[in-house]
Amino acid sequence: MKKYIFISGISTGIGFVLAKALSTEFTIIGTLRAKPDKQSFISEILDLIPIYMDLNNGESITHSLQEFLSENPEIKLFALINNAGIAVPGPIIELPIADLERQMRVNLTSQIQIIQLLFPRLQQGESRIINISSVSGLFASPFLGAYAASKFALEGITDALRRELMLLGIKVILIEPGPLKTLIWSKNLGVTDQFPNSIFKKYLGKANDIILATESSALPVEKIIAPILHALKHTKPKNRYLIHRHPLLIRILTKFIPSQWVDKLVVKNLNSQKKKFRPI
Numbered sequence: 359m360k361k362y363i364f365i366s367g368i369s370t371g372i373g374f375v376l377a378k379a380l381s382t383e384f385t386i387i388g389t390l391r392a393k394p395d396k397q398s399f400i401s402e403i404l405d406l407i408p409i410y411m412d413l414n415n416g417e418s419i420t421h422s423l424q425e426f427l428s429e430n431p432e433i434k435l436f437a438l439i440n441n442a443g444i445a446v447p448g449p450i451i452e453l454p455i456a457d458l459e460r461q462m463r464v465n466l467t468s469q470i471q472i473i474q475l476l477f478p479r480l481q482q483g484e485s486r487i488i489n490i491s492s493v494s495g496l497f498a499s500p501f502l503g504a505y506a507a508s509k510f511a512l513e514g515i516t517d518a519l520r521r522e523l524m525l526l527g528i529k530v531i532l533i534e535p536g537p538l539k540t541l542i543w544s545k546n547l548g549v550t551d552q553f554p555n556s557i558f559k560k561y562l563g564k565a566n567d568i569i570l571a572t573e574s575s576a577l578p579v580e581k582i583i584a585p586i587l588h589a590l591k592h593t594k595p596k597n598r599y600l601i602h603r604h605p606l607l608i609r610i611l612t613k614f615i616p617s618q619w620v621d622k623l624v625v626k627n628l629n630s631q632k633k634k635f636r637p638i
């Protein structure tokens with residue numbers, strides 16, 4: 359009998375690629391913001407039960423999941439993959455608080471709300487919860503502070519959750535991708551227009567170029583599949599899977615070099631003519 363895997367945010371990017379790849383072996387319960395049209399790309403996901411919800415709206419999440427659970431009392435979940443997310447850029451001192459709240463709501467609170475609502479359907483001793491974090495959960499780049507805050511918080515709460523659920527035999531895993539080619543990059547093109555009077559105008563002016571450069575050097579999104587399969591199938595999955603072109607560099611930057619040195623490197627990058635103020 360096929361096992362069920364829940365994945366949030368399957369319309370594009372990582373969520374879509376995972377849903378498509380895993381649907382040959384598992385039944386995917388996937389979240390979408392709205393119903394796609396009949397000819398949609400969604401038909402590429404072989405075995406899909408779609409659920410509709412807005413992750414920026416707690417009531418929408420509760421309503422959709424409770425309806426799904428009551429209509430499908432027999433479904434048990436093998437795995438829950440918290441994938442959906444947004445990146446809200448901007449200088450921290452100028453970022454509207456509503457934007458900060460939306461960032462935290464979509465990337466953190468909604469993930470925990472989903473875990474709480476679906477927890478009764480996870481199978482003790484077998485199931486896995488996989489949270490998609492980021493290298494931004496290990497290293498905070500300037501002008502991406504809100505996004506980093508959401509991912510650092512996700513890392514912290516996932517560590518605590520893993521240690522709690524170990525007591526019940528449920529494994530909890532973090533995936534930490536660096537740049538992967540998805541729409542998350544192009545969604546932020548034009549971001550500087552939101553801060554026309556910024557005191558960081560000189561730096562924000564380079565944002566579009568940097569986003570395009572990062573996107574073009576990003577790894578293919580399919581690189582996420584093998585680590586996820588390992589996390590799903592291995593009897594002893596790792597706590598964290600770092601997916602990056604230069605994993606050693608990330609480890610050195612985040613764990614071994616004094617942070618004063620890293621700060622100097624970041625500022626040097628910001629002031630250089632290279633389109634590369636995001637060091638990782």
Ligand SMILES: NC(=O)c1ccc[n+]([C@@H]2O[C@H](COP(=O)([O-])OP(=O)(O)OC[C@H]3O[C@@H](n4cnc5c(N)ncnc54)[C@H](OP(=O)(O)O)[C@@H]3O)[C@@H](O)[C@H]2O)c1
Pocket residue numbers: 366367368369370371372373390391392411412413414441442443444445464490491492493534535536537538539540541542545576
């Ligand atoms: N791509 C990277 O380089 C990268 C690197 C590190 C970590 N990540 C993480 O990977 C995850 C997936 O990102 P991605 O790159 O695949 O981005 P993406 O292509 O933009 O996909 C994001 C998904 O989240 C959904 N979503 C966003 N806001 C939502 C909302 N309010 N309600 C419902 N659904 C919502 C989107 O649905 P809509 O289509 O309806 O907006 C989409 O399905 C995120 O958590 C991201 O932080 C990505």
